[in-house]
Amino acid sequence: MKTFLTAATRLAAAAVAAFALSGFEAPGAHAEELAKNLFGAQKLPSVAQPRSYGFYSKGCFSGGMAIATDGPTWQAMRLSRNRRWGHPTMIRLIERLSHDAVADGWPGLLLGDISQPRGGPMLTGHASHQIGLDADIWFTPMPDRRLTPTERENMSATSLVNPKTHRVIDRLWTPAHERLLKRAASYPEVERILVNPGIKKKLCDTVTGDRSWLHKIRPFWGHDYHFHVRIGCQPGSTGCKAQEPTPKSDGCDKSLAWWFTEEPWRPATGPQKPRARDVMTMASLPKECRVVLTQPEPVSEAAVTLGGFGATTVADAPAPSAPQVELGQPPVPASAFAPTPVKRPPLPVQRPAR
Numbered sequence: 114m115k116t117f118l119t120a121a122t123r124l125a126a127a128a129v130a131a132f133a134l135s136g137f138e139a140p141g142a143h144a145e146e147l148a149k150n151l152f153g154a155q156k157l158p159s160v161a162q163p164r165s166y167g168f169y170s171k172g173c174f175s176g177g178m179a180i181a182t183d184g185p186t187w188q189a190m191r192l193s194r195n196r197r198w199g200h201p202t203m204i205r206l207i208e209r210l211s212h213d214a215v216a217d218g219w220p221g222l223l224l225g226d227i228s229q230p231r232g233g234p235m236l237t238g239h240a241s242h243q244i245g246l247d248a249d250i251w252f253t254p255m256p257d258r259r260l261t262p263t264e265r266e267n268m269s270a271t272s273l274v275n276p277k278t279h280r281v282i283d284r285l286w287t288p289a290h291e292r293l294l295k296r297a298a299s300y301p302e303v304e305r306i307l308v309n310p311g312i313k314k315k316l317c318d319t320v321t322g323d324r325s326w327l328h329k330i331r332p333f334w335g336h337d338y339h340f341h342v343r344i345g346c347q348p349g350s351t352g353c354k355a356q357e358p359t360p361k362s363d364g365c366d367k368s369l370a371w372w373f374t375e376e377p378w379r380p381a382t383g384p385q386k387p388r389a390r391d392v393m394t395m396a397s398l399p400k401e402c403r404v405v406l407t408q409p410e411p412v413s414e415a416a417v418t419l420g421g422f423g424a425t426t427v428a429d430a431p432a433p434s435a436p437q438v439e440l441g442q443p444p445v446p447a448s449a450f451a452p453t454p455v456k457r458p459p460l461p462v463q464r465p466a467r
Contacts, residue, residue: 152233159408165244173232173402174245181421186211221255234390269336307341310372317365329365355377
């Protein structure tokens with residue numbers, strides 16, 4: 114009898130092992146799906162009032178809008194990622210910055226990631242960009258032609274920083290880069306702009322006259338080929354968690370000097386923890402994010418897209434052609450840092466039930 118029980122036990126153990134290897138799980142044993150998979154699968158935003166929920170690195174948003182892939186003063190990159198979405202205030206600000214930057218002597222913006230249609234953790238890349246209030250803009254100026262889809266996927270941005278010295282490569286830096294960052298920092302909606310420490314130091318060493326805007330320029334790892342614009346929580350987003358305000362000083366002090374010691378660049382030791390986005394489930398996000406996933410989608414992407422050539426969702430008249438300017442050209446005095454008229458965004462329309 115003992116031998117028979119031993120054999121039966123071994124057979125049962127083998128069966129359990131085979132069942133586990135087959136990929137099936139017992140009822141109730143299935144873990145909650147990762148939030149990045151749920152939000153990464155969304156192709157369109159939700160039809161709802163624009164609201165951000167949670168924090169920049171742990172949240173989502175409703176009522177999002179996209180910026181057109183092409184505008185008179187911008188081109189969007191990495192289109193396959195479907196990350197041209199954001200809170201309407203963020204999208205309008207990007208369009209405004211593109212027009213104002215051209216007037217200041219910048220050829221036009223190449224846009225990196227903003228957010229997924231409903232925000233949330235991304236399948237790859239960023240920890241933040243989850244609540245529609247972050248946007249990446251390349252330091253590479255827009256070319257004088259329209260890039261092909263292949264170029265937009267594969268073209269590399271130019272790093273402005275020497276990775277060994279952590280300082281700006283002088284031959285790549287121009288006064289136009291400074292003007293672009295100053296313009297972006299000039300908007301009251303913008304709370305901070307993340308750049309590589311080398312770029313922050315370059316500004317500290319070269320900016321003359323008004324330096325009050327430098328407090329918004331914050332040093333951070335990476336950000337050597339693009340800058341990261343972050344706006345604050347918007348009215349109506351009561352569930353949005355604000356970030357601590359930036360110091361009032363210009364930041365050209367001991368806090369910046371730390372970045373040019375060995376400490377920030379020491380390789381990590383010990384076991385590497387998984388990235389938060391790779392383990393984050395819906396239970397980690399604000400409860401409103403479950404609702405955001407279930408909200409209806411608009412009738413089409415075009416119905417919630419701002420700007421672009423010949424766009425009718427924003428203005429009755431076709432978009433004007435971009436002024437022809439050269440990198441490094443002095444800003445136009447008559448329009449330097451002048452306000453741009455604010456356009457009303459298109460209102461999302463719910464897709465008919467199918």
